[in-house]
Amino acid sequence: MKKILLLGASGSIGQQTIDVIKNHLDQYELTGFSVGKQVDKALMILKDLKVAHVYVKDAEDAAKISEAYQDIKVYHGQEGLDELVEAADYDLLVNALVGFVGLQPTLKAISLNKDVALANKETLVVAGELVKKALVDHHVNLFPIDSEHSAIAQCLQGNKHEEIKKLIITASGGSFRDKSRDQLKDVTLADTLKHPNWSMGAKITIDSATMMNKGLEVIEAHYLFDVDYDDIEVVLHRESIVHSMVEYVDNSIMAQLGNADMRLPIQYALGFPRRYPINTEPLDLVKVGTLHFEKMDMERFPLLKLAYDVGRKGGNLPCIMNGANEEANFAFQKGQIAFLDIEALVFKAVEKAKFKPITSIEDILEADAWVRNYVRKQIEVINK
Numbered sequence: 554m555k556k557i558l559l560l561g562a563s564g565s566i567g568q569q570t571i572d573v574i575k576n577h578l579d580q581y582e583l584t585g586f587s588v589g590k591q592v593d594k595a596l597m598i599l600k601d602l603k604v605a606h607v608y609v610k611d612a613e614d615a616a617k618i619s620e621a622y623q624d625i626k627v628y629h630g631q632e633g634l635d636e637l638v639e640a641a642d643y644d645l646l647v648n649a650l651v652g653f654v655g656l657q658p659t660l661k662a663i664s665l666n667k668d669v670a671l672a673n674k675e676t677l678v679v680a681g682e683l684v685k686k687a688l689v690d691h692h693v694n695l696f697p698i699d700s701e702h703s704a705i706a707q708c709l710q711g712n713k714h715e716e717i718k719k720l721i722i723t724a725s726g727g728s729f730r731d732k733s734r735d736q737l738k739d740v741t742l743a744d745t746l747k748h749p750n751w752s753m754g755a756k757i758t759i760d761s762a763t764m765m766n767k768g769l770e771v772i773e774a775h776y777l778f779d780v781d782y783d784d785i786e787v788v789l790h791r792e793s794i795v796h797s798m799v800e801y802v803d804n805s806i807m808a809q810l811g812n813a814d815m816r817l818p819i820q821y822a823l824g825f826p827r828r829y830p831i832n833t834e835p836l837d838l839v840k841v842g843t844l845h846f847e848k849m850d851m852e853r854f855p856l857l858k859l860a861y862d863v864g865r866k867g868g869n870l871p872c873i874m875n876g877a878n879e880e881a882n883f884a885f886q887k888g889q890i891a892f893l894d895i896e897a898l899v900f901k902a903v904e905k906a907k908f909k910p911i912t913s914i915e916d917i918l919e920a921d922a923w924v925r926n927y928v929r930k931q932i933e934v935i936n937k
């Protein structure tokens with residue numbers, strides 16, 4: 554029985570992870586989980602699964618759960634996530650938090666010698682070097698949940714690292730793949746949240762439309778698989794059937810295919826290296842008929858190009874880019890800025906930032922705090 558601690562249980566990945574666990578109660582035991590503000594979802598989970606540790610963001614919600622379940626240890630507040638990660642009994646941390654908030658719990662779990670299944674790509678973008686070093690120091694495994702990285706991990710099985718020629722990451726193109734840059738001026742939040750292929754949380758759906766998501770994924774792939782940026786290619790693939798590929802030195806390309814359903818990569822990360830039956834729709838290639846692949850247009854999607862540049866330069870810049878994007882993405886969700894302001898703010902912050910190497914978590918916290926403050930001020934200027 555594998556014991557699982559799930560962070561972000563109320564989100565899109567979190568709820569699908571619960572589904573995977575419930576379908577394999579002979580394999581997995583959920584020993585603890587966190588939600589942010591959606592305490593109703595916490596109560597739903599507790600109806601079906603008996604867990605010992607729960608985190609909710611606010612003190613009042615924590616009190617509600619403590620009252621209803623007196624045998625559960627409930628955590629809240631800023632330090633609470635780390636306390637949960639420290640106190641719970643588990644073999645695998647599943648990190649389905651969104652954003653920078655996912656970093657510290659990941660590092661904490663690794664420091665406690667726990668394996669991690671990671672959906673929270675922001676962790677690797679802001680602290681790739683530190684996370685990698687921690688993994689080596691503590692002899693623990695990191696299993697990717699992001700569908701592209703799960704696909705690559707699957708395509709790498711049984712092959713040697715030195716035989717990789719390149720990674721080919723597929724991109725659906727997001728909600729506005731057929732719009733020109735000119736047409737992006739007046740798009741609304743509701744338009745942005747209509748992803749053609751995937752149903753996901755708001756932040757990543759917006760990141761897919763700006764193509765920041767694919768930029769974050771390129772950096773994530775660089776750290777996960779130790780491949781140079783020159784050897785990571787992104788191709789536009791509208792159908793989201795081929796989840797990514799690996800090309801080898803003999804020109805053989807391995808691909809992983811499946812319907813756009815995150816329960817497969819979640820289950821693969823939880824069960825690695827085993828595969829188990831799943832209750833999702835199987836892929837019918839005859840029905841799909843045709844698959845398309847196109848070159849990515851870096852002028853149409855400048856944030857993807859920026860991510861390559863920032864990834865190559867390294868240091869604090871990926872953290873700066875990520876923090877600027879999180880602030881801008883959030884401001885767009887609140888209706889404070891227009892869609893195209895997101896990328897303008899990210900570019901501005903990266904240009905303004907002073908390059909610094911990253912040697913500790915403090916360096917990352919400093920870069921993140923600086924950029925959030927900078928971007929918030931720029932947003933105030935836009936709103937004046």
Ligand code: NDP
Nearest residue numbers: 561562563564565566589590591650651672673674753754
């Ligand atoms: P959601 O927004 O759906 O869920 C995010 C989760 O994090 C929720 O449980 C939320 O709690 C919690 N959370 C957010 N902020 C805080 C905070 N400050 N403190 C504590 N908890 C917090 O996101 P997704 O599930 O879509 O994405 C999660 C991660 O997985 C992201 O990094 C995303 O990029 C990545 N990913 C997602 C995919 C998808 O299909 N959704 C695909 C590939 C990667 P609450 O809602 O209760 O406040």
Ligand code: MG
Nearest residue numbers: 699700701770
């Ligand atoms: Mg992805």
